[in-house]
Amino acid sequence: MARRMRRSEPWRLIVAIALLLAVVGGLLYAWQDYRDRAVVTKPAEAPEGPAVTQIVTARMAGMSQLRVARLSGIVQAAATDTRWGGLLKSGRVAKMPYSVDYTVDLSRLSTRDLQWNEAERTLIVDAPDIVADRANVDEGQAVVVERSGTFVTRGAGEALGTRVSRAADRAAVREATSPERLAQARELARGAIARTLAAPLNAAGQPDARVVVTFPAERGRSGARWDQSRTPAEVLGNGQ
Template structure:
């Protein structure tokens, strides 16, 4: 006689309407957050802050403090000339602009990239060698508020053309200053000054501790290949200082 199987019990089904509702709520919240971030960025860049009477006001729109551990080791300064041209009205309205303004570019060494393994002590030669990161070039600073020359030529310079010319000369001045700052001879001068600054900074603890006859040597990354010198890299700078007597 065939065995009678009990009827199958229905399996509980997930509550799909509730799951769909939760997913929709999450999607709406994400969309609102993205929209808020986008609106804040748009307001920061393009919305003009005004008083109740409609007059625009001077104010800080956004300010962020960022910590830094870079040591300034040099600065290049001078005067930069920048030019720009603009053509509109089917070639009938041409204009150009030239400015001369003071500029400066700073050079840095990022001390935060240095760790204990970058300090090498040669007990026999009494040389503390520092494996320093290379010099980096900062962003050019062009003071357009102190221009010595600012000439705009053209039969009729529209407002849009004037804005385009001003933007072009600003970009051109920064680009020209950066090219000058990155020339090999400028980088070489910054490196040599960095050697002196780092040797003085890192040699000060030795002098303060009364440790004499110690030379501090600064070695940049491009100088390290093929070296045959042997260093004790097993000790921290504190241990080197304690045992340099």
Template sequence: MNGRAIVQVVVGVLVIGALLLAARIGYDRYTEHYVVERRDDGQAVTKVVAATFARASALKVGQLSGTVQSTASDSRLWGMLSSDKVVKAPFQVDYFVDVSRLGRDAYRWDQANRTLTIDAPDIHAGKPNVDEAAATLSQTRGLFVTRKAADQLARRASGAAQNAARAEAAKPERVAQARDNARRALGQLVRAPLEAAGIAGVRVIVTFPYERGGDTERWDVSRSIPEVLANAR
């Protein structure tokens, strides 16, 4: 078998392997999302179908909570079957700072003023959590609401609630509140080990990207944070 034939065989094996892997992934996703698991007697069971653990290094710095009202409508048979749904449910949105992005260059030390400046990444809001199981209101109106229409109304109302909560969390005043709390949280995060090491009276300033436009004065970044703090006594 010449070299060209060997390459063709290898490529063919890789292609077949990729197709089999794609088929397996597709089957697993279909099973996870669409196949109903039942007991031996045919009764559907409540269980966790799939779960994945992911590492995270985000510091929670705030939480927005409240009640959201969402609406949805559906029309079928050329408008002859119209229906709508209104839901009121509690929601929660958490704000985070990714502390894994705080590298060596994120810290600036001013020895003269005993000030530690942290150039933090901006806060980000997590996915809204709308607790539909705790809804205080769920009204569906319509002369005749089919099963498909009811399912569609539920999905649309759920999506509308998510969007409304996400929009509220993104409002400038909400983001400003989260940033203010992030400053306090990051300040406390670094002050605790400083005070435990007997280093008191250090001022901590936290800045975010929107505040750092253009060149800024760089203080002593040639030393690591432990070295800076060791000299802060």
């Protein structure tokens, strides 16, 4: 019994060291993330000098999202501020450019999402739905078109700027996610996805093949029965 306990002690030590390294690694990652985001970074050549504008981190990553549309325009945002029990009232109205990109995550497509209609020579693609990305409001190009308030304190001015920015962001998101805009983006997405998938069909000797793209909300509406006797991979293989 004592021998078994002594033999297991090295494994316990290894496990303990692994857990310790994991904890230390997690703490190090958390510190690095905090440092990148919240600590002023000094120039490498003059670490004791004043803070300067510089790139703190830069990471390159591959993207599987296909950008299919972009909504852009001008948004108007208004905000008010009240202080000193209602004695000081101020307001601001500003206009600024905005844009919102719509993407489709093609990495979610699998062979189960593809059907081949032999009679119609048509590839049916059950695509994932489009996603409206985060609104990009260009505050640097903002123009204040209206101000109100006889005396605006520094704190009130800062609060008005923050509220105007948030109001502009909310308005851009509402517009981008409205049923009308989403419908427009889906129509543009059909063409983008069809062009993307038409290229391998053409290369496989199927230049006349048609690509039909459907989205989740549209599935099951059509009464047509597609021929699934051959998978798209078999069609491409025969064409080659």
